[in-house]
Amino acid sequence: MTTAAAPPRVPEAIHRRRWAILGTLLLALLVVVLDNSILNVAMKTIATPAPVGLGATQSDLEWSINSYTLVFAGLLFTSGLLGDRFGRKRALLAGMVVFGIASLLSALAASPGELIGYRALMGVGGALAMPATLAIIMNVFERSEQPKAIGIWAGAVGLAIAIGPITGGLLIEHFWWGSVFLVNVPIVVVAVIAMVILVPESKDPNPGRMDPIGVLLSIIGLVALIYGIIKGGELADFTAAGAWVPTLVGVVALVAFVWYERRTAFPALDVTWFRNRVFSASVVVVGVIFFALMGVSFFGVFYIQSVRGYSALQAGVLMLPLAAAQLVFAPRARLVVDRLGVAATAAGGMLLVALGFVGYVVLTATTPIWVLVLLGLVMGAGMAHVMPPVTVAIMASLPREKAGAGSAVNNTFRQVGGSLGVAVLGAVLSTVYRDGMADTLTHLPEGLRDKAGESLEATLAIAGRIPGGEALVAPANDSFIHAMHVVASLSVGVSVIGAVVAWFLLPGRSAAPAGPAGPAPEQRGQERESAAADA
Template identity: 50%
Template sequence: METVEERIYRRRWLTMLTLVSGLIIVIIDNTILNVALPSISQQLGASQAQLTGAILSYAVVFGSLQFTAGVLGDRWGRKRIFMIGLVLFGLASLAASLSQSPNQLVGFRALMAIGAAMITPQTLSILTNVFPPAERGRAIAIWAGCTGASLALGPIVGGLLLDYFWWGSIFFINVPIVIGTFIAAWFLVPESKNANAGKIDPAGIALSVVGLGALIFGLVYGGEKRDWSSVLSTGMIVFGVAILALFVLVESKIDSPSFDVRFFKNPRFSAASIAAAFGFFALFGISFFLTFYFQFVKGLTPLQAGLSVLPVGIAQVIFAPRAPKLVARIGPKFTIALGLAVLAASLFGYLFVSLDDPVWHVYVLGFFTGAGLAHVVAPSTESVMSSLPPENAGAGAAVNNTTRQVSGA
């Protein structure tokens, strides 16, 4: 008779597909709103401040709660938190699609972000526990490739939906995907948690939420308003950094911390986290730049502009699953260094993009950007997760994802 462990192993790729389905809709929602802002402004009568609020509410709540959700997954069950997140994300998406005012949209986007924060860290921590060490690198590489590709897909999906449906369709599309993912997860995703987890650390959780929320708010507000002299931008950033420093101090002195900060002393963990941060700093920035470049400089439609960002995602889908083979040959350190070098070279190339350049020049640069990212994000994520014991996979995944969200902001 088949054991539980054998059944989990046999279903591991179906589990991967289920988790990635949940991950993709969450990541797409980081960028899908950008192309719909003009339509929302016209049809809901949203002011620029309210549009900024719709962006801020998702970014701040999503970024500030991922660490907490990862910690709770380790203690209460990763599948349980994942499925609760799916339900909340799906219901909030439905409500957002039916919003009758800009303020309703801002509120429902915040609720979507709570569900999204519960989903994302669980996908990576569950994969880490489902796949054996021999296959874990490949599984994480596929996960990382889907993460990067999803960011590029956001403008494409948004543009396609806006060409044929109303603005709320960019949120409504999540509902059937959530339903299918929930049913699949019910049957295919195994439960896992840290059997030796200590008691909940309310002080650490509160400090992480406040610190991350303030930091991300300041970064996004400063970027949106282009005002770095404001208390709401630089002031919030300084406040957030100070609270996070206090978080590290508190966590280093208690018996049952939310996250053992001593892991940062491990060069493999800390260096890989920094490399992933650089990668996503570049990815979010380039995706934003290219969307506006193709729409306002080249005069393309939202859908055409979204499709023009596709080379970044295609390169990641091609190279991320192959990155573990290169790691096996030259090691993670040199693979990540090579990826950063390719990424830096492609970013340097954007300096020479002019108004009259043919679009295929930018397509080529985008492809090299994606190729470089694939060789940074995939091996760095695997290094982060493999440097932690499996029982801390949720907190490790949360740190990994939070680092990316802060970098993206």
């Protein structure tokens, strides 16, 4: 006796163009990730005084990243619900338009404050677009093809990281710093046209009410917490009121957010999802890996350009191995999962990332540059074996109609982890560097002393303006490298924690992951009729 195969859930008209749809969605992913990887290369130039740059301080540089990621993370819950309620295609298109306009404004920014504000507006656009990309993938691919599609989706991150530094380096060498944002505009135009033509609409047939109180609490909590951490780094004193008071406010707001979400009838974040061990472990691993990697991308730029003396373009080339390894291995990670299971694959990937950080701990000012290339390959291969399997685990844990909210959770932990990585590791880097330069800078006037102690770039800028300033260069490089070693050591520990979580809490090869609670048969029929009409 044979059992008939379950009928496909995706209408045939949509199924036939699923790969074209995926390619269109990757444009949205490409432009968002491309912008952040370009920004990493451009940070040194933006820190240069006008007219070359904006004269941004270390804190300005951190907030040019954090203003985007905080707005992104704070609005992801609402954006995921908006997409599920009103249509993911509508959310995707709105996000891309806002992102394109904000990119144009960022290119024309006249001060660090303006750049930070326009970057926050870019976060609004990214928050609308990103959850929709993964949610649409879950609704145009059958379950059997979703791991492959998500692997390609994750591999596109590697492609964007690869293109970003090279593009940024070329633009910085031939144009002004604002060109790194202006390049987004034509990509957005092409993406919007393709999305209008190809992408089908989908939505949750039974959405809940919005949760403005929960969203507001999450924004207050994240902004206050990370502001306190950054302020502690600027002051070189985490016990100062300017650091611990906002940190405490952030913790209290986040606790209140969790308390409220558990009790409201229509939460922005359904905290009961976290009772699923696989779901909880997966989002923790996502946050952990981006915490570590965003920190290293932040200090890596200054090591390559300021300590080693490479140009922005050369710095982009040296970041290529990290991205290339992701591009090659991410789409194939599902094959490793089939053989070893999610737990072993993700834990092994986290250990490769940790091994890469061990390499950063031993870097010096004269280490052969091929060592940096090798570290990039190791870390990229590690990340490629973490992101696809844990993303599949997150999305497979939830009903298909909640794909927007599930994608929002995945991206929230990714962005919050990255933002915390820049804030925490950036604060540690700043504090250790300042302490290391304290004795060297004692002979400078007080105003110059405080300015020179902010960052390596600030020290080198002042060294170039004062008589005998060249004597500051070697101590500054030594202090920065020591601070980088401290930050890399912390990242090793964080990565190992992520490996332990993955090994013990994610499913092994023999474990069949529990499928999400699907809709009732009559509801599935309504979904198919609606999708066919949209096609």
